Amino acid sequence: MTAGKKWILTGQEGYDTSLQLVDSDISTDQLGPDxxxxxxxxxxxxxxxxxxxxxxxxxxxxxxxxxxxGSDGAGMVVAVGSSVTGLSPGDRVITYLAPTVPPSDETALPGAAEIVAGLGQRVDGTLANQMLITQHGVIKGPSNLTPVQAATLTCSGLTAWNALFGVSGREIKKGDWVLVQGTGGVSIAALQFAVAVGANVIATTSSEEKAERLKELGARHVINYKETEDWGEAAKKYTPGEKGVDMVVDVAGNSSLVQSLAAVRTDGIICLVGLLGKFDAGTIPMMSALWRPCIVRGVLLGSRKQYRNLVRFVEEKAVVPVMDDVVFGLEDVKEAYKRMEEQKHFSKIVIKIEE
Incomplete structure (x- = not known):
């Protein structure tokens, strides 16, 4: 394998200071058995x-x-160690963020410790030409997607899948109502998956331009949360009998949970999948979950079994993940970070890595 480039974090003082592009040279001589x-x-x-x-x-x-x-990536297997099973040179693979989750249990879910120990933080990640990784850190990718499209599934795709379909017997189905928040990767993936099974999606945004894009992707209703302060109640009114949505995919945590509790129906589910909102949003009135009995469920990535089910779903439903309009090259990673920091993106920011 020829020498390439990789980004490294020399510290945690911000991407402008700590991200550095250096040479990378990995050979098959470095392959361990796994x-x-x-x-x-x-x-x-x-x-x-x-x-x-x-x-x-x-x-x-x-x-x-x-x-x-970087935790999210797609590529092609070049070589495998002597103990690797189920993977061969030439296979198209996507990364699994938490390779330390015990591989003996395909249903095991990662916790915070496994996420911290995962790709891009304690284990080398994907912002490079080449990657040497344990076999437990990759799975075979969808046959219907390009590498650029498949690279969007690792974190936000799997998180969205777990949110919608992760509770046995309560999976989102045709006719259900789902509320998604904003236009980040998890929200757009959840919208696409929900629409693919025939569910009704209500989405929120603060941009008229993004509202149109959400409708094009299948959102039945879009609420501007800057213009409508009580957007949770507004979402509820769109549902049959104004009973509330079956599921909320909540990406902001403290700053949005009050509205999520207002939107969900009795015995519905709120999936907490992110903390994009403010950490100091004040006291959360959790008694609201008692007055409107519901499940408030934390979702952190997903299991390997869920990941494989996601791949099959994407293939069977011909789902093509939505990406941001701007695609970056490997040498432009700092610009990609800046675009994300400034929240100028729509869905996933992708880095195309030339061979």
Missing amino acids: DVLVQLQAASLNYRDLVIAKSDGGVAGSITPNVVP
């Missing part, structure tokens, strides 16, 4: 990447010195 050598073809960014780069070991936790950032 390792897979992957030629990366695409990567995508998450809000997590920004937090890791600038948290100084705070909210996100510390990094392994000079770790390659």
Whole structure:
């Protein structure tokens, strides 16, 4: 394998200071028995990447010195170790963020410790030409997607899948009502998956331009949350009998949970999938969950079994993940981070990695 380039984090003082592009040279001589050598073809960014780069070991936790950032990626297997099973050179693969989750249990869910120990923080990630990774850190990708499209599934795709379909017997189905918030990766993935099964989606945004795009993707109703302060009640009024939505995919946490509780129906589900809102949003009136009995469920990525089910779903339903209009090259990663920080993107920011 020829030498390439990789980004490393020399610290956690912010991407402008700590992100550095350096040479990378990985050979098959470095393969361990459980390792897979992957030629990366695409990567995508998450809000997590920004937090890791600038948290100084705070909210996100510390990094392994000079770790390659990025958890989401797609590529082709170049070589495998002697103990690797189910993967061969030439296979198209996508990364699994939390390779330390016990591989003996396909249904095991990662917790915070496994996320911190995962790709782009304690283990080298995807912002590179090539990656040497344990076989438990990749799975075969969807046959219907390009590497650029498949690279969007690792974190936001799997999180959205777990939110919608992760509770046995309560999976979102045709005719159900789902509320998604904003136009980030998880929200757009949840919208696409829900529409694919025939559910009704209500979406929120603060932009008329983005509202039109949400409608084009299948959102039945779009609410401007800056113009409508009580957007949770507004969403509820769109549902049959104004009973409320069956599920809320909540990406903001403290700053949106009050509205999510207002929108959900009795015995509905609120999936807490992110913390994009303010941490100091004040006291959350959790008694609202008693007055409107519902399930408030934390969702952190998903299991390997869910990941494989997601891949099959994408193939069977011919789902093509939505990406941001601007696609970056590997040498332009700092510009990609800046676009995410300034929230100028729609859905997933993707890095196309040339061979």
